[in-house]
Amino acid sequence: MKLTELDSELEKNQLSGFWKTRVPSHSSEAPYLWKWEPLLDGLLKASETIGIEQAERRAIRLVSPHLPIKSTSHTLQFTFSIVNPGEVARAHRHNMAAIRFVVQGKGAYTAVDGEKFPMEEGDLILTPNWTWHDHHNESEDPIIWLDGLDGPLIQSLNVLFFEDYEKDEQPITRQTGESLNRLGFARSPKENKDHLRGVPFRYAWKETYKALKTMSDGDRDPYEGALLRYVNPVTAGFTYPTMSCEIQLFKAKEKTKSHRHTSTALYHVFKGRGRTAVGEGHLEWKQGDSFVIPLWQWHSHENLADDESILFSINDRPVMEGLQLYREEAEN
Numbered sequence: 001m002k003l004t005e006l007d008s009e010l011e012k013n014q015l016s017g018f019w020k021t022r023v024p025s026h027s028s029e030a031p032y033l034w035k036w037e038p039l040l041d042g043l044l045k046a047s048e049t050i051g052i053e054q055a056e057r058r059a060i061r062l063v064s065p066h067l068p069i070k071s072t073s074h075t076l077q078f079t080f081s082i083v084n085p086g087e088v089a090r091a092h093r094h095n096m097a098a099i100r101f102v103v104q105g106k107g108a109y110t111a112v113d114g115e116k117f118p119m120e121e122g123d124l125i126l127t128p129n130w131t132w133h134d135h136h137n138e139s140e141d142p143i144i145w146l147d148g149l150d151g152p153l154i155q156s157l158n159v160l161f162f163e164d165y166e167k168d169e170q171p172i173t174r175q176t177g178e179s180l181n182r183l184g185f186a187r188s189p190k191e192n193k194d195h196l197r198g199v200p201f202r203y204a205w206k207e208t209y210k211a212l213k214t215m216s217d218g219d220r221d222p223y224e225g226a227l228l229r230y231v232n233p234v235t236a237g238f239t240y241p242t243m244s245c246e247i248q249l250f251k252a253k254e255k256t257k258s259h260r261h262t263s264t265a266l267y268h269v270f271k272g273r274g275r276t277a278v279g280e281g282h283l284e285w286k287q288g289d290s291f292v293i294p295l296w297q298w299h300s301h302e303n304l305a306d307d308e309s310i311l312f313s314i315n316d317r318p319v320m321e322g323l324q325l326y327r328e329e330a331e332n
């Protein structure tokens with residue numbers, strides 16, 4: 001029998017000979033950068049065009065031109081939301097884990113599982129897998145924040161669950177600041193259980209910035225500058241099982257060494273301007289821009305500002321580590 005005959009016979013029965021398969025390569029994704037100006041323009045226009053009844057859908061997604069799906073990367077996604085004064089984004093929950101990082105504005109809050117979390121510029125608010133959340137803007141001005149989601153990963157696993165709350169808003173059942181008091185540095189030993197999905201939490205920018213500034217030269221990483229992880233306050237592990245949130249500061253004119261790893265990272269420029277070399281090319285960034293560094297591509301950062309530059313980022317390293325797939329290589 002000829003091999004081609006065997007192949008077509010197998011095919012008729014939904015079978016395929018392994019001799020036809022090549023070893024697949026790891027990634028076809030490419031780096032990409034989204035500039036702030038067209039995104040901000042789109043958000044401001046959306047805030048006029050899309051009414052309050054759709055406020056929770058008024059978000060703009062960053063879409064990589066190098067992917068078969070409409071997403072920022074194959075595992076993680078950035079969207080940006082704008083909420084007008086007096087608006088409420090209706091309560092719901094899903095098993096995608098999400099974060100909000102406040103880019104512009106103040107005087108708003110996100111309610112998560114019965115607690116209000118105030119939103120000021122630079123704050124990070126966690127809405128873990130299956131927690132009720134709704135957003136409120138009680139200030140005079142629109143507020144813009146970045147949503148980071150593990151949605152593409154959850155969807156690729158075909159396991160997405162979503163539920164609307166029976167009313168627009170969930171009841172507030174906890175004091176503001178309660179999560180910090182319960183889960184901060186002094187806490188009941190009973191709190192050590194049931195927090196593996198992550199906890200509703202607010203990392204205030206004031207504290208984050210102080211922590212960054214407290215880092216000494218000895219704490220600096222040759223590949224990352226001064227880098228902090230937003231850890232799960234109970235487990236001290238990654239922010240979520242699916243996503244790590246990080247913030248890093250580069251000193252004026254700082255330049256890092258190059259490395260590569262099997263985690264994918266999405267960055268948002270919170271302050272400053274610089275250049276990130278990725279693979280063969282480089283991305284020039286400034287405040288408000290966002291970019292993706294796909295997995296296993298060599299990259300290094302350079303701060304081009306005369307002052308500090310600050311990058312906020314999310315990555316899927318917890319997934320890679322959990323599945324024993326994390327690997328890293330560094331320039332000597």
Ligand SMILES: [Fe+2]
Binds near residue numbers: 092093094098133
């Ligand atoms: Fe949501």
Ligand SMILES: [Fe+2]
Binds near residue numbers: 261
């Ligand atoms: Fe890296």
